[in-house]
Amino acid sequence: MIRHTKMRVLSLSVLAALATAGYGQTTPKNMTFSTALKSVAVFRDGFGYYVREGKVKLENGWATTDLVPQAIKGTVRFYTLDKNDKIDQVVIGKENRLDFASPAEIKARLADKVGLKLTVITRSGQRYEGQLAKILDDMLLLRVGDAFTGVPYDSIQTILLTGFPVRIKVTTDSPNKVVGIGVAYLQEGIRWEPSYVLDVHGDTGSLALRASMQNTTEALKDSDVFFVVGSPFVANRGITDMLAPMPVAPPADKDTKPENPVRRAEVEAEEAKRGNVESAAVTREEAGELYYYHKPGLSLANNDVAMISVFEAVVPVSPRFEWNADGEEVSYLVSIQNKSSQPLTTGPVFVLEDGKAIGQENVKYTPANGTAEIRLSRGIGLKVAKTEAEVRRGAPAHVGKTDYIPVFLKGTLTITNYKTTKATVRVTKTARGKVNELSDGGVVKQTQILNGEPNPINDLEWKVDVAPGATKTITYTFETYMSAERAGSPPIPSGNGDVDRG
Structure with a gap:
């Protein structure tokens, strides 16, 4: 179906041009870019440190991206991958205009933006929205579903990029080169809980740490994930950064508007007051230095919950009994020596002896080469x-x-x-x-x-x-x-x- 405009009727030659255009094969590369999630450090008490990176061809020193991080106030950091380049400013606005001085410049400005979503406003006030399908000699062609709309260049007053609300100014010696840009930030909505399985065989045991992770924010795709032992102090938790709550257009690959981060922060704050927001307890010993368990190449969809194997280690085991002769109770304990190079974070441990379940207890924070004691049950036998x-x-x-x-x-x-x-x-x-x-x-x-x-x-x-x-x-x-x-x-x-x- 070809849609007629009041300004220009699309001819059969346009159809032929579309047929030979290879529509959908052109990758937008100039000025616009999307970031890939490279890594996230997950903290047990409900937030993560995200690092995203992408490459873009600058346009007179400017780039624009579709990422608006819902970050904790004061934690957003944009950076360049080349140490000789610097981020000068980051602007988030309601509109992301493509500037042009005359209709003759439009074709050149849009030449490498085929495939992007645009909003085109004519001098008569008509508004057209769709995906840029083709740059013709006298008009641009927008695709909306299965239909196409042609808008002549000489009728266009304003062109807006849809779904790329963030504009980044880079100070560089070559303002039209390809650069790498990253953004890092703390964000609420991701957490992990540890649990262990210890299978005892005589005087040795196989100790496995699993991380149960709840991801309610960003999808992970072959990302490096770090499960953090310890809890840093974050002064502005519950407060969203000023960059995030600007009223912006929806991202280019989504059809729905993002949730208002200010309202979300208000709801989470109220739930926290009522005790509805869960938070994993961190012992006092773990609140100082931080340790990062590394899990490379992890993929996890948004809102998924997963149990992830973090590490397995063979540890010396010393089973023993304890009798407090002031009373009658005899307890069975298992002592394990942490021979790994990493600490054991506080968490429940399920103990097997030669594959048979004998109990569950909590293991306390144990540094490398330290000894942990697990009190299991009454001393049978x-x-x-x-x-x-x-x-x-x-x-x-x-x-x-x-x-x-x-x-x-x-x-x-x-x-x-x-x-x-x-x-x-x-x-x-x-x-x-x-x-x-x-x-x-x-x-x-x-x-x-x-x-x-x-x-x-x-x-x-x-x-x-x-x-x-x-x-x-x-x-x-x-x-x-x-x-x-x-x-x-x-x-x-x-x-x-x-x-x-x-």
Whole structure:
């Protein structure tokens, strides 16, 4: 279908010209360009640092692009890839005019812009919008769907580029050369959460870090993605940069207007107040230095959610049990030594032992060569028992206004291992008084002196190995001062406890 205009009827020669024009094969190259997303650094608390680049042939030092970054205030940076070129100014306006002094200049100005969307306004006020299909001797040809509209040059008053609202002035020695231009900025709407899988095989384990990423902003296509450990302070989060909210035409490759970034920021701010905006917690240890996990060549559509493998490492594993002998609980722990060159960020770890699920817990931030402990479950397969009895008493001692009697106590801790493998057990106990003897290499980890109290509080610790089917007995003795009124004359009854872990 050929549409007639009031100014010119398109002839059959135009049809022939269209047939031989190779329409759609000409790539716009002069002045206009689109950027490709080269990389994005994703932060756990909901924003990313985007780096986009593109090439363009300058036109008297000017270029125009279709990217209007919805950036956090003050974080937008335009730059040139050649260090000898400089960005002089960036202008975003309602209209992007193609200047011409006379109708005779129009053909030359549009010569390499075939394929771009234009708005053409005539001297009589008529407005035509479409894709530039052909430059003829006396008119330009716009395509709208399957129809074509011819507009003579001598009737044109204004030509606007549609979908390229950003104009960039480059200071360079050659104002019509091809240059590389980049833009980098912080933008809300992308986040990641870490999770680990640890498969234990004896004294080694395979540790895999996965990143669950939610992308609600820009599509990724073979982009370098960096998952960032740590959280920098960003003063203007929630405030959109002045460049972004200008009322501009829709991008060249989209039919809908972009969401108003000012309104979007207002909605997100209100949701954050109500607690509807999720944010991954970052531990205090991670809030200082930043570390970047690198994932090259990642593609992900807008609004997609993906789980991405970040790295796998073989780590030394030391499974052990913990028994706090002040109570009855025995816990099973796995210690892993981070032998990789990168830190472990805080996150949940799902633990398997020879492919069998044994539990899930959180691993805390662990630097390279550090050790992380994962507390998993109750210590199945161990039976523990404890007794503590008076051995003898000493002569009363007068301290201040109170008479005290030294009481000598002996404690016994037993561990029976019903597992088919050796059990390494860390035992802790509190003793109130002066510690005399500790068997099996026991140590006093800490002593606390209390004002007005004759007895210090001692934290005791043992690390023992219990062979399969064997029983280990630990003993300790200590001396405690009891008031004569509390101690009385009879021997102190022995306390005991017995709990079966099997």
